[in-house]
Amino acid sequence: MKPGLSKESNSMPTPAPILTRGIEKPPKYRKNWWKLIKQNWELYLFLLPTLVYFLIFHYWPMYGVQIAFRNFSPALGISGSEWVGLEHFIRFFESYNFWTLMYNTLSLSVLQLLITFPLPIVVALMLNQLIFKRYKKFVQTIIYAPHFISVVVLVGMVYVFFSNNGLINNFLMIFGLDSINFLADANWFKPLYVGSSVWQETGWAAIIYLAALAAVNPELHEAAIVDGASKFQRVLHIDIPAILPIMIILLVLSVGNIMNIGFEKAYLLQTPLNQSSSEIIPTYVYKVGLQQAQYSFAAAVGLFNAMINLILLWYVNRIAKRISGQGLW
Amino acid sequence: MDLSSINRSKQDKIFDFFNIALLTLLLIAVMYPLYFVIIASISNPDRIFAGDVWLFPRDITFEGYIRIFQDGKIWTGYKNTIIYTTLGTALNIALTLTAAYALSRKDFYGRTFFMVMFVFTMFFSGGLIPTYLVVKDLGMVNTMWALIIPKAVAVWNIIVARTFFQATIPNEMHEAAKVDGCSNTKFFLKIVLPLSKPIIAVMVLFYAVSHWNSYFDALIYLNDESLYPLQMVLRNILIQNEAAATMVGDLDSFAAQQRIAELIKYGVIIVGSLPLLIVYPFIQKYFVQGVMIGGIKG
Numbered sequence: 001m002k003p004g005l006s007k008e009s010n011s012m013p014t015p016a017p018i019l020t021r022g023i024e025k026p027p028k029y030r031k032n033w034w035k036l037i038k039q040n041w042e043l044y045l046f047l048l049p050t051l052v053y054f055l056i057f058h059y060w061p062m063y064g065v066q067i068a069f070r071n072f073s074p075a076l077g078i079s080g081s082e083w084v085g086l087e088h089f090i091r092f093f094e095s096y097n098f099w100t101l102m103y104n105t106l107s108l109s110v111l112q113l114l115i116t117f118p119l120p121i122v123v124a125l126m127l128n129q130l131i132f133k134r135y136k137k138f139v140q141t142i143i144y145a146p147h148f149i150s151v152v153v154l155v156g157m158v159y160v161f162f163s164n165n166g167l168i169n170n171f172l173m174i175f176g177l178d179s180i181n182f183l184a185d186a187n188w189f190k191p192l193y194v195g196s197s198v199w200q201e202t203g204w205a206a207i208i209y210l211a212a213l214a215a216v217n218p219e220l221h222e223a224a225i226v227d228g229a230s231k232f233q234r235v236l237h238i239d240i241p242a243i244l245p246i247m248i249i250l251l252v253l254s255v256g257n258i259m260n261i262g263f264e265k266a267y268l269l270q271t272p273l274n275q276s277s278s279e280i281i282p283t284y285v286y287k288v289g290l291q292q293a294q295y296s297f298a299a300a301v302g303l304f305n306a307m308i309n310l311i312l313l314w315y316v317n318r319i320a321k322r323i324s325g326q327g328l329w
Numbered sequence: 330m331d332l333s334s335i336n337r338s339k340q341d342k343i344f345d346f347f348n349i350a351l352l353t354l355l356l357i358a359v360m361y362p363l364y365f366v367i368i369a370s371i372s373n374p375d376r377i378f379a380g381d382v383w384l385f386p387r388d389i390t391f392e393g394y395i396r397i398f399q400d401g402k403i404w405t406g407y408k409n410t411i412i413y414t415t416l417g418t419a420l421n422i423a424l425t426l427t428a429a430y431a432l433s434r435k436d437f438y439g440r441t442f443f444m445v446m447f448v449f450t451m452f453f454s455g456g457l458i459p460t461y462l463v464v465k466d467l468g469m470v471n472t473m474w475a476l477i478i479p480k481a482v483a484v485w486n487i488i489v490a491r492t493f494f495q496a497t498i499p500n501e502m503h504e505a506a507k508v509d510g511c512s513n514t515k516f517f518l519k520i521v522l523p524l525s526k527p528i529i530a531v532m533v534l535f536y537a538v539s540h541w542n543s544y545f546d547a548l549i550y551l552n553d554e555s556l557y558p559l560q561m562v563l564r565n566i567l568i569q570n571e572a573a574a575t576m577v578g579d580l581d582s583f584a585a586q587q588r589i590a591e592l593i594k595y596g597v598i599i600v601g602s603l604p605l606l607i608v609y610p611f612i613q614k615y616f617v618q619g620v621m622i623g624g625i626k627g
Contacts (some may be wrong), residue, residue: 036438042513043431050428053481060463061455126348127341139352143359148605152544152560153598156567170380231344264545268568289458302456309452323615
């Protein structure tokens with residue numbers, strides 16, 4: 001492998017931060033802003049409904065999050081309710097299930113990240129090197145499909161496949177193994193959760209890497225072939241460097257969302273018997289907040305969760321920027 | 330020139346062999362569960378329990394489907410979901426396209442401010458409880474609006490559509506139209522929209538699928554069963570085992586009920602995913618385009 005090759009692919013210009021890309025303001029527009037607004041008044045009407053939507057359904061709840069520091073009662077309203085400071089947070093930290101919830105949430109999302117992050121990359125690299133192009137198309141069509149299955153149907157499939165006389169236990173029986181009560185066993189909650197994600201999302205998540213791989217200049221590969229590089233070497237030294245920037249962005253995004261692990265699936269996969277490992281912060285917030293109507297306490301737990309997320313995201317973005325020179329902002 | 334097929338070294342042949350073998354395994358792993366649900370839904374449940382059903386349906390029966398189609402709840406769910414999906418998607422498209430177009434214009438004063446304001450909500454939100462209280466204060470709880478209006482726009486789709494507009498509608502085009510006395514609204518309706526059919530298709534699909542598949546908002550905002558969307562009905566059958574009980578109530582023994590309930594579960598998985606399964610092969614490429622516009626050019 002010539003060192004020149006990897007160097008060439010490394011020296012690709014680093015793209016601008018993904019979220020602010022293309023919204024720099026040309027300096028000439030800084031003056032005459034009033035003229036611009038007058039000229040484009042219709043565009044403000046275009047934006048108005050969306051702006052109102054964000055103010056009502058995103059920024060009003062942010063204002064309302066202060067109920068985490070109050071004893072909210074619907075009759076008194078947000079600002080009328082008594083201010084209690086950090087009382088609800090302290091109650092949560094001191095509650096008997098605080099560490100269980102933290103452990104369940106973190107271990108589930110870390111496991112999910114460790115397994116679901118690398119797999120699509122491997123699949124994309126393999127598909128990209130597949131020599132039969134029509135077969136490649138066929139595989140792609142099939143492995144994208146589960147993405148469109150709803151979470152209810154997905155968990156429904158888990159229930160029928162892993163029930164006591166379902167497909168999996170029938171399969172175990174062929175090998176003379178004892179049947180396992182997967183859905184009632186707390187130890188099996190995480191494997192079921194992560195495994196069903198792998199089945200559903202691996203193909204879909206590979207699309208973005210495949211697109212990046214399709215953009216690799218074929219001359220790089222041709223030059224490498226002339227130099228006698230094997231396929232495996234080319235994957236290692238051409239394909240992987242080509243998708244590195246997008247890998248970093250997606251990694252930052254997923255680490256920043258680590259505490260946002262989906263409520264929807266965890267809640268559906270919960271059975272009374274696996275709660276010791278399936279109760280995570282979002283399901284707890286739902287139960288305490290909406291089923292028991294302890295609004296303030298649940299808001300405090302939710303805010304705590306959101307803050308951890310925000311700090312993680314900021315921190316990971318900083319690390320990514322230092323290492324690779326690019327981040328989300 | 331495809332050099333790779335001309336002189337493949339022995340090493341590359343091994344690579345290709347394992348590559349094809351592993352991808353075929355992956356293909357089977359993804360496909361088989363879907364296939365099994367189909368054959369199980371028309372097999373005798375006793376044969377499923379006994380582990381006789383692997384590759385082909387056994388003792389074909391349509392009793393599961395017959396009971397599903399006789400059940401009113403599924404139809405109500407279907408009807409509700411179609412209404413929510415249609416109205417919701419129409420609202421989504423109207424807001425997303427107008428906002429994204431405004432934000433795509435370089436001469437739109439304040440675009441950075443608005444963009445940052447919208448993107449910020451991707452990373453921080455008030456959370457479940459404060460959002461619920463807002464919807465409740467607006468009097469939307471237990472109405473269909475709770476499933477539509479709080480989901481009026483998705484930030485990510487604004488980013489995708491804006492990127493598309495920036496790439497396909499050059500500034501010069503608008504400048505020229507302006508010289509000819511064309512207003513912004515007219516330009517948007519007559520020029521931008523007709524040029525944006527691909528992105529509109531992508532947006533319709535993204536939004537429609539997310540409406541079709543969502544159950545969470547119905548879970549927290551609706552109490553009235555007659556308003557339940559399909560996914561809530563499916564949840565009750567598949568996970569709570571509830572509705573299935575009403576569908577097999579005429580059967581005498583518990584064992585017979587269990588048998589048919591299992592069959593019904595396989596059947597509703599198919600019935601619930603049918604519309605998507607049918608259209609998926611035709612629309613797949615639009616979804617892929619959408620992901621690529623958002624990811625690469627974004």
